[in-house]
Amino acid sequence: MQYQSQAVAKPYFIAAIALFVGQIIFGLIMGLQYVVGDFLFPEIPFNVARMVHTNLLIVWLLFGFMGATYYLIPEESETELFSPKLAIITFWVFLAAGVATIIGYLAVPYATLAKFTGNDLLATMGREFLEQPLPTKVGIVIVVLSFIFNVIMTMLKGRKTAISLVLVLGLIGLAVFFLFSFYNPHNLVKDKYYWWWVVHLWVEGVWELILGAILAFVLIKVTGVDREVVEKWLYVIITMTLITGIIGTGHHYYWIGAPAYWQVWGSVFSALEPIPFFMLTIFAFNMVNKRRREHPNKAATLWALGTGVMAFLGAGVWGFLHTLAPVNYYTHGTQLTAAHGHMAFYGAYAMVVLTIISYAMPILRGRAANSNKAQVVEMWSFWLMTVAMVFITLFLTAAGVLQTWLQRISTTPMSFMATQDSVAIFYWMREGAGVVFLIGLIVYITSFFIKGETKAT
């Protein structure tokens, strides 16, 4: 560890992993409810499990992004963090808010939660991914603003690199677009239109800046390739991201009441969105091939390459599959959407967080890399989780294609519930792959406790 204050990243990473475990457990609960409908009913209805699953995902990714930022900004800026104390305070505030929110979801009916958390003052709840009560949303804004303040103050007193600039732009974008979660007009079409300014402009916009910056940082460290080269790549990738992704938002405006011209704008621009993801993969492999050093942390390199590949598959390939309006007309809101959502979130954002944790955590624990033994176990967990996710995606894709056929294309369309019954076998297989994913995650956590010979940093 070059700077003492980088140590604040550690609790963020640990919290991220802990919440990740919670996310997967609730994923498995839902996966079972898909086939055994009354499982845990009425204690944990499906919608409650879903909120817990998706909100934990978002929160652990945010913990991961913040930890990554606190780790890399001092090193990039070549100076200590402006205020490590503030970083620790916001950590506890964020963790407390996150845990309290999850307990709220599980302990009381959602309507009661809404009533007692001021939803009547400003109605923001009950929209997918933005289910958090008002105090939680306000808390997120405060935490993120204080975090960005801390980061910018650090940058101002030190070296300003392209990586830290891109990272901070991404984080500012994250904060700015989150503000649209407070806008919930009565007009459903407008509600949906601006809802996507949070969801789409996050994952297919500003978060990609964060993704690119973190990956670029790790690649410089593990390959020793010249910064000039890496940063040029980074700029080109994020340029492609924003010039395709912003107008690409239109792929969500086909059927929600917006004008029909979005079918053209959305299809054309979002069809180009795989380009930056493809470049990301090429970039990662290129840098590793041109490496100027053999970094002892092989696991981190594997995660970095895996992020490139899986982000391209999940976002690029599976996104493209249903992004053209004539296709989306039939696949909109089916299991195909879920297939894509899973692989894209895992491949891009879960994996980039696991990449930086893999690189930084050993250093935070006083060694350049983990022992060989620990790395082998970690690489096993990489393959278990990643292959499980590939299969989850494939099974959901099969379910989605059949669903589209039986319910929407066939000349004798079946009802939704009848269709669900006929594709149940794929839900069982998805649940099986999900169990393998959980095993992978357990193996991953085990790898942190495996000793063996290591070199000091």
Added chain:
Amino acid sequence: MAILYILQVIYINREIAMATRFTKSMARNIFFGGSLFFFLLFLALTFDTNQKLPKRDNSQNLTASVIHGKKLWETNNCIGCHTLLGEGAYFAPELGNVYVRRGPDFIKAWIKAQPTGAPGRRQMPQFNFTEQELEDLVQFLKYTSEINTNNWPPNIEG
């Protein structure tokens, strides 16, 4: 703005051609210029969309009842199981067109009858709505079904 951007791109291209070296600062300028241009274009399209919405979004029927229905929809997290105009969860049927598929009386009777308790079947919770609340929800679903969605969903099953 657009013209400025195009000029900038041409200028940069010439610079590349002349120097035959694509520097980091060029990459950065293209990033800022390109992103800004497409963001402004997006804002322009959004402005135009807002102009055209009143003809499509059924907002003339946003009565107090519909507005209250939307709030009930949200505060009971219906989107956590169902899709509405194809967005939401994929566990339970599309409700954007349920008013057309089932009609008001069926919808009310259905909500009142939950959960079915049929073993192994997916369950919907009991929300204990009053008659007025049921009416508001139905009005909200009616309003939603009358939004111009470019003919989505493909058929009545949603």
